Amino acid sequence: MSELHYMSAVEQARLIRTRQVSAVELVQAHLDRIEQVNPGVNAIVTLTAESALERAKEADTSVPRGPLHGLPIAHKDLVDTAGIRTTYGSLQFADHVPESDDLIVTRLRAAGAITVGKTNTPEFGTGSHTVNEVFGATRNPYDRSRSAGGSSGGAAAALASGMVPLADGSDMGGSLRNPASFCNVVGLRPTPGRVPDIADRAAWFTLATLGPMARTVDDLVLMFQVISGFHPGSPYAITEPFAPDPELSVQGLRVAYSPDLGGLPVDPATAAVTATAPRVFESLGAHVEQVDLDLSDAEDAFRVYRAWSYAMNFSGLRDPGPNIAWNVEQGRRVTGDDLARAEQLRTGLYQRMAAFFDTYDVLIAPVSQVPPFPVEQPYVTEVDGDPMPDYLAWMRSAYWVSVLHAPAASVPAGFTESGLPVGVQIVGRPFADATVLRFARAFEQVTGYGTRRPAL
Template identity: 45%
Template sequence: MTQSLSSAQEILQNLSSGRRSAVTQMEETLARIEAVNPDVNAIVALRDRDDLMAEASAADLATTRGALHGLPMAIKDLTNVAGVPSTQGSPLLADFIPQHDDLMVARLRAAGALIIGKTNTPEFGLGSHTFNPVYGACANPYDRTRSCGGSSGGAAVALATGMVALADGSDMMGSLRNPAGWCNVYGFRPSWGRVPNEPRGDVFLHTLSTNGPMARSPEDLALLLNVMSGADPRQPLSTTAALNEPVSLQPAIGPMRIGWLADWGGSYPMEPGILDTCEAALDVLRELGHQVELLTPPFAAERIWQSWTTLRSFAVSAGLRVFLEQKQQLKDSAQWELERGLALTGREIQAASDLRSDWQRVAARLFTQYDALVLPTAQCWPFEIDLDHPGVINGTDMDCYHRWMEVVAPVSLLGLPCLAAPAGFGENGLPMGLQIFAAHGQDQDLLALGQAYHTVTRWPERRPPT
């Protein structure tokens, strides 16, 4: 097996046993990036080679070794890494170099990871299409004329092309799920609170986004999730005891009852071939002994959307308000979210929260009948890279920049754990994925289900064209 196909578990076992040195691993990683990255633009702000080789050499001499010791990783460019440009894809932050690591990065370093640079992301992470005026667009490795998704697009592409073995991402509106589906890798949105967000600013009101792992197998997802997880006293949602227990994929999960929500009874327009591809993947779950049933929509999609768009604008505008005086320098979608969010009334925000609570009560009942639910990771195939976003899906006009991503909102609104798993390829040769989600706290069962599925399908081994 070539280095670019090796799992993170394999690489780390070789590093731990001495069969491979951190220096060799770094050399091969940088060589792979040099060969592949110019065509896809996934790795940005790559650090100085001599500095990286010195850190790898020091790792080989270290006596204390964490779970990720000697493994090169690149961090999504929405997260601060000390000494590395942290632009968030915005010209307003093009020269910003943080002096301190964010909490998640500090945990990765403590586990022995070697931070080599950043992965590309949309401006401020808005829109599931990775392009920005600082670094440019990141291409889909299976068709470089098309989008790789986002906002963790650079992370997904770096994994799919073998430039890294593990990657971090973040997910508000499918940012760990959509690019995983479009790049034929795995992404995992953990239960709210398992991976604490950066403890700055408000820590109570805006509970829509979470960090999470990406990898080429659920087993590797679990490895990284355990490093990222754990309570932080500054984040009240991270203190639930059950969410601080390490994830283990053994023993394997028993038969599950799974509900297939398809296009939510026609509420989510889908391009041709997506549901067929996902249903073929569901047959694999049936062959593994799980019961899969088509469900009628359990809740009105428009009510979920109404709640989601209000609470999202409320949260996004809170983060962007520091740029209010430079608003005209933000991209259109950021300006739209900022203006919309700042115009919301307390009554409108409360009404949106009431709708979310209604959906939570329905979902809680549904999860007493089903162990997991399934949706596609996207409503369209990867679109042309020079588009900002799709305006029409299968004849239905999209009324805002993120309506085409509506299929991810039921999970995001409730902060449910969700595995994005490769579903295979359409007749167009492009990848698609499944969202497999469950009740809050069921992260381990989802990853165990995913690992059994991966053992049979091994989709990430279908490599992008050279």
């Protein structure tokens, strides 16, 4: 049991259910692991060891509450947790303690999960590099001189390090997928509405979504079934519950491969790893075709919607960080004509991709355009010789997909020659989350890249 912290969540749940391991033993094993490795990684920023052990004792003497009974979990420091400090990565909220849980936390706790802490995130989740003025930077477990990605970088690094078996995250422009790619774990951006969120403003905003992260696809599915499902507090929540695809094989299914999503620059080290994915799916019996795909209309649509949302949500914030301030300023310039253009571009993309997915079951492409970059670097300034105009531009391969209203998973796809993780992005038609995870599991099972652990 010395490697209990690296067992899958599915196996940990089985051990708890059959009473081969107690919840106290399981939680303590993860708390020990956090004590051992978190100082060098900085993934868990608020630890709840005492309350976690109390809940574990209760779990050992109670009837199992759900599929996650006794399993430790960490929540992104953007979601509210009753009685637990939630800073949003902002100095203004450094001592903030919410009075109630967000819906995703409520569902996880109801399923028996035990909160051991909060995971690091950039200020209000702004950016794909996890660093803030409250807690500093989260470091990549595979190379602590490198970024863990973001904005769910703390979650991804905690999973990769064996601190927790499951973690929640959120994604507007890649924040579930990019850190999963950087840290060799699995992250799913679900179809918006699959994991409902109760918003007190902009309840109809579909560019951002909550989602699950784990070390394996089966673990992710275990968590996904808990956090998904209808809630009347969200006006676009999907009514039918998520159910995994009972079929495991991808033989005979159709895969479109785009190495650059229509001309995006991709670092050669990332491109070399991603280029191996088509051969894997071919070996599994899928029909793979490289496609010329142009998603460039997503650029304007994403930036307009994102800017508008920042102006609405953060205009009243005192002394925001530079990324927040820049986004708010961009949002204040958005006009009605801009929103109309963005809506038309997004509608056109949706209809074209609907036709695309009549031909193909999934699209595979790079998650991120670069491998993990130096942790001291605020953001990527150039990709394969192309200068990036701002801190957003290097993540186009993720945020263009966000505009499609489609499910997208990042699955470990291999390592660069210097040992840095790279993920492959699997995108499906809207509402076909189960199909995406079917392909992700098939890829994971035959490659086994996700079983390679960091040398911590």
